[in-house]
Amino acid sequence: MHAYRTHTCADLRASDVGSTARLSGWIHRKRDHGGVLFVDLRDHHGLTQIVAAAGSEALKILDGLRVESVVTITGEVVEREGGAVNPKLATGEIEVVAKEVAVQSSAAELPMPVAGEADYPEEIRLKYRYLDLRRDRLHQNIMLRSKVIASIRRRMIDQGFTEFQTPILTASSPEGARDYLVPSRVHPGKFYALPQAPQMFKQLLMVAGFDRYFQIAPCFRDEDARADRSPGEFYQLDFEMSFVTQDDVFAAIEPVLSGVFDEFAGGKYVTPAGEYPRIPYKEALLKYGSDKPDLRNPLIVHDVGPHFAGSGFGLFSGIVEKGGVVRAVAAPGTAEKSRKFFDDMNDWARGEGFAGLGYATRKGGEWGGPIAKNHGTEGMDKIAAVMGLGPDDGIFFAAGNEAEAAKLAGLARTRVAEQLDLIEKDAFRFCWIVDFPMFEYNEEQKKIDFSHNPFSMPQGGMEALEGKDPLDILAWQYDIVCNGVELSSGAIRNHRPDIMYKAFDIAGYSSEEVDTNFPGMIGAFKYGAPPHGGSAPGIDRIVMLLADEPNIREVIVFPMNQKAEDLMMNAPASVMAKQLQELHIRIVAPEAPKAS
Numbered sequence: 084m085h086a087y088r089t090h091t092c093a094d095l096r097a098s099d100v101g102s103t104a105r106l107s108g109w110i111h112r113k114r115d116h117g118g119v120l121f122v123d124l125r126d127h128h129g130l131t132q133i134v135a136a137a138g139s140e141a142l143k144i145l146d147g148l149r150v151e152s153v154v155t156i157t158g159e160v161v162e163r164e165g166g167a168v169n170p171k172l173a174t175g176e177i178e179v180v181a182k183e184v185a186v187q188s189s190a191a192e193l194p195m196p197v198a199g200e201a202d203y204p205e206e207i208r209l210k211y212r213y214l215d216l217r218r219d220r221l222h223q224n225i226m227l228r229s230k231v232i233a234s235i236r237r238r239m240i241d242q243g244f245t246e247f248q249t250p251i252l253t254a255s256s257p258e259g260a261r262d263y264l265v266p267s268r269v270h271p272g273k274f275y276a277l278p279q280a281p282q283m284f285k286q287l288l289m290v291a292g293f294d295r296y297f298q299i300a301p302c303f304r305d306e307d308a309r310a311d312r313s314p315g316e317f318y319q320l321d322f323e324m325s326f327v328t329q330d331d332v333f334a335a336i337e338p339v340l341s342g343v344f345d346e347f348a349g350g351k352y353v354t355p356a357g358e359y360p361r362i363p364y365k366e367a368l369l370k371y372g373s374d375k376p377d378l379r380n381p382l383i384v385h386d387v388g389p390h391f392a393g394s395g396f397g398l399f400s401g402i403v404e405k406g407g408v409v410r411a412v413a414a415p416g417t418a419e420k421s422r423k424f425f426d427d428m429n430d431w432a433r434g435e436g437f438a439g440l441g442y443a444t445r446k447g448g449e450w451g452g453p454i455a456k457n458h459g460t461e462g463m464d465k466i467a468a469v470m471g472l473g474p475d476d477g478i479f480f481a482a483g484n485e486a487e488a489a490k491l492a493g494l495a496r497t498r499v500a501e502q503l504d505l506i507e508k509d510a511f512r513f514c515w516i517v518d519f520p521m522f523e524y525n526e527e528q529k530k531i532d533f534s535h536n537p538f539s540m541p542q543g544g545m546e547a548l549e550g551k552d553p554l555d556i557l558a559w560q561y562d563i564v565c566n567g568v569e570l571s572s573g574a575i576r577n578h579r580p581d582i583m584y585k586a587f588d589i590a591g592y593s594s595e596e597v598d599t600n601f602p603g604m605i606g607a608f609k610y611g612a613p614p615h616g617g618s619a620p621g622i623d624r625i626v627m628l629l630a631d632e633p634n635i636r637e638v639i640v641f642p643m644n645q646k647a648e649d650l651m652m653n654a655p656a657s658v659m660a661k662q663l664q665e666l667h668i669r670i671v672a673p674e675a676p677k678a679s
Contacts (some may be wrong), residue, residue, distance in 0.1 A: 087155055093129025097176040099160045104179055106131055107155040107187065109217065112198050113405050120145055122181075123198075124156060129332060132169075132178040133158070141181035146669060151190040151197055151217070157183040196549075205636075210650040212641055214389045224638045227347065228626045232299055234346055235320055235622075238339040244297040244322060249284035251301070256600070261305035263315075271667040277303035278618060283537070285323040286576055287560060289615040290607045295335075297322040299622060307645075310634050311568060311624055314647040319571065320625075323617035329559055329575055332616050333359065333515065340570075340620065344511050347629045352510040359563075363518040372410070372481075372493020374516050377567030379507035380500040384492045385470050387411045387480075396457040399441075402482045409482045410492035411470060414499055418446035418475035425452070426503075430477060431498060437491045441480035448474040497567075511565055511628065518542075519560040522553040522589060533559050538604075539574035539586070540614075548585045563620055565628060573618025580608045 087107040095104060104323035108126035112249040115121075118137035122145055123130050133156055135142035141156070148154065158179040159533035169175030194210075195203050197217045208215045210529065215221055220486075236246070255262045262276040278284075280302045288296045300321040308314040324332060337356035341387040344353040360378070367374045370383050391399035399409050417424065425442045432440035443463060444451040466478070479499065481491035483573045500506050521541045531553050539558040540545050547556050559575035577583045583605065584594045597605055637641040641650050 084157075091128035092124055092126040092131040093173050095131060095160055095174050095179070097162060100162045100177060101674060102160050103157065104160050105155065105157045106133075106179065108153070109191075109197075110150050110152050110154060112143070113145070113150060115146075121178075124154070126218075129173055129425050131174045132163075132172075133181050134161075134178050135181045135184075141177055144184040144186065145181070146624065149190045149192065151193060151214075152186065153188040153190075155185040155187060155513070171302055184594050205644065206650065209636075209644055212651050222636065224626070224630045225640055227630055228622070228638055228640075231343060231626050231629065232622060233520065234343050235339060236299065237373070238342050239297045239320070241323065242295075242339065243336055244295040245293065246298055247288060247293070247296050248298060249281040249288075249300065253278050253284075254603075256283075263303045263305055266666040266668055268666055279304050280319070281321050283601070284515070285321060285617065286538070286578075286604060286615065287607055289323055289325045290610070290612045294325050295322070296324075296617075300619070305647075308647070309642075311627065313623060313635050313639055313642055314645065315643050318622040319619040320622060321617070321619045325613040325615045327616050329517070329561065329616065332573065332618060333561075334573070336563070336618060336620070337513075340513065340565075340625075343625070344629065348511060350509075352512075354511065354513040360514040361517050362514055362515055364520065365518070367516050368489050370492070370536065372489045372496055373567075374562065375564050375569045376514065376516075376565055377497065377506070378512040378514055379510055379566060380496060381505055381507075381644045382413055382415075382496045382500050384489075384496055385411045385466075387466050387469065390462060390466050390469075390480075391458065393435075394458050394462060395652070396454055399454075399458075399480070399482055407483055408488045409480055410488050411466065412479045412481070412495050412499055413470055413472055414442070414477035414479055414494055415503065415505070416475055417444070417475070417477040417503070420444075420477070425477065425479075428495070428498065428502075432481075432491060432495065435491070435494060437481075437487070439481070440491065441482065442477060442496055443480075444477045445472070446475060449489070454480065512564065513565045516562040516564060517560075518557045519562075520554065521556040521558040521560075521586070524554060530591055531589055532628050533586075534558075535589065536572065536574050537590065538577055538583070540577045541582070544579075544583050545585060548582065548589060553589050559616070561618070563618065567669075568628060570624055571618045571620040573615035573616065575614070578608055578612040578614055580605055583608070 084105055089105045089237050092106055092108050106124055108124045111123040111125035111130060113120060113122050117515065120135040120142045122133040122135065124133050135145050156179065158181040161180055163176060163178055169439060193214065195207050195214055197214055200220050216225065251263060252275040255274065256279065259280055262279065265275040265277065267273045267275060281300050285296055298321050300319055301316055302319055303316050306312065306314060324335060337359055341353050341356040362376065364374055367376055372384050386408060388403045391409055392403045394400050403409065425444060428442065429440045441454050442452055443455040450460055455463045479495050479671060481488045481495060519535045521534065522531050525532040535558060542557040542559055561574065562572050563570040577586060583628045584597060587597045623635050623638060627635050630638055632638055641651065
């Protein structure tokens, strides 16, 4: 017999009754029933109920151990009596009567419980992450992550992609987020950077003649945490393809994403490959108030500013005359809602930092509220007709400059749908956001700047750069969005040095600066580069969606907290003076704030 186990804690069935089994695992729960001790023994695979008879040596040993102690138990497999069968447990038809108990490791008093899924402070959960990972929900999340990655890898290979590994120690880039820097011991005063993404390397692989590349790539960015973004590091499905158009990229990755979601979505609807809606960036901001629209939400934002131009409602009329906009969001079936529902929405908008959220009520076709009173029944009916409203549908209004009104309308669209339970359940709805602007005006620096990705190919190429207003130029850039979560950005790349120099020139960079900041890529392009493009869906966000978790830390094995600290390993931490000396580094402490 094996030293530790003949079966896992998920293996034994009624067919094993009468045999002797040896199991090893953690004591999950203990229950004393009139001198007979019942123990749930847990391992990675599942649970098995152990019975220690009254007066037995096994009972004496098990009774003296805390939960989460590790034991090896040898005993006879017996059938549970009818009323004791547990249909929710794979091993629920049997139990093991303990004959021998070997203690492999006794547990100290726990800082947090493992049995059950009660919420616990994040600080404790992260400090004792190895205990947190024993809890079933989190354990299953991490296993789901592993299976998702394996599925993605298999599907990418089936699509003709080859996996490569790109460097972790690389050069700092002046574009993008803040780098994590690594000092060089042998080159005093110089630093490597951890890659924010394998962007340049994967493009260089295309220049090198490798047609279809992918990797499950670690990326490092010194950014603040969010619910859908982990500070420090994250993983993405990084891929690149040569001799492709935007349509080719979409056709390659949609079957991978839809296939993975179909495999792990548990029967929920998944947008089929080939049917992802393509929504231009400007249209997304207008209709959804966001470039990350949740298509499970049926509400659409409408531009109703022209209806208020010169109208009796002076506030909105004045905003429109000064170049502002008015956006409207339907509130379906709210005739029976009290005024408090509408006032609460207005208070919510103020709490989000906006001036307020106007509204008009409607019941049986009769309008109510100050906006409707001033704008008039005829004017309100025209707005309702444009929005396709019914006689009992109210309206919320967001007014102001275009960017602010669009943002408020987008947030209100989500809030209204949540309050009225309109968001489709059990569905993963994908879409592409396309036609991003190549440039934008930087108000702070008073100059034209790149709006998204400086290495994207402008639509129209050199002709567009030379002949169009920069703010009218679109780029071959695209995002994948699922249920309001941006999974990735991507682009058809600018592979022509002449077009790249011109694009950077428009953004205020000289050719010398391009050569200095991006020597590897611009230099390689001068020796023949194929047209190429790709994208990089986030692994963490994919798993977060599939696991139905609101926070990305629930699908990462050892995440950091919101302050980018690893409480378990005590990182970041001070290092010895000798280490700093070897790296030619002196620490300059930040100045203490001056007393006011």
